[in-house]
Amino acid sequence: MPRIDLHLHTTYSDGSLPPAEVLLLARKAGVTALAITDHDIVDGIPEAIEAGRRLGIEIIPGIEVSSRHGETELHILGYFLDWQDPLLLPRLARLRAGRHERNSRIVEKLNNLGLTLTYEEVKARAGSDSVGRPHIARVLMEKGYVQSAKEAFDRFLGEDKPAYVPRDLPEPAEAIAWIRAARGLPVLAHPTWVRESAEGLSKLCERLKGAGLMGIEAHYSTHKPQQTADYLDMARRLDLLVTGGSDFHGLTKPDIEVGLGRGGLTVPEKLLEPLKKAAGVS
Structure with missing residues (x-):
């Protein structure tokens, strides 16, 4: 079954496999398009694009930017961004x-x-x-x-463990602005990680939409069916784009497979067209 995977990490950040090997796993899983979304770095995109040409897999330039929400981190994914943007690179x-x-x-x-x-x-x-x-x-x-x-x-x-140190991070609205300035689509990553009630998450997404947020990662490896349904409903109510991905890392998340998550993940190929339309690409 054709599928896409818009959340993947490589050795350019905290993944254990280089982009070319990630793409080989993607082809095996039937992935037709994917985004390399390494943390705070875009250096793996050229290698992914080259491997994608060889394997017939469409590559969406991506990023995962860390931000601070209260006492915890909140991650913003960026898609179809100009990954060589002269303002983005020094920010990263x-x-x-x-x-x-x-x-x-x-x-x-x-x-x-x-x-x-x-x-x-x-x-x-x-x-x-x-x-x-x-x-x-x-x-x-x-x-x-x-x-x-x-x-x-x-x-x-981990947080509250003896060697934990918090990071100095931008606010979510600032991370969103960075992605928008690079002509990308900012999307809230893995909403289950956000320490808010269902109502609090909805209000947060509404506020962030006012700051330029354009989508939510409704399909994710660890989402239960009801959670996915809830996030799809939230996307409809708030008029947000829908994305999804495995959050593949390799060795540090050995139970997560490219394109398949923990085995039950399917990110529909049809989600790609609205993203392209919003990004103004064909």
């Missing part, structure tokens, strides 16, 4: 610089807890400029301190 570079500062503090906390690792080891594991907690988790796995990325987050890296 500032986010990545903030990651380095935060990660150094996390490693320091881990050292104080008796775990031996250096940030140089973490950066070497990442292999790109977008370094995050999943890379720290992988180093902890390699050193035998934990058996899985989940254990690393549950014991050390």
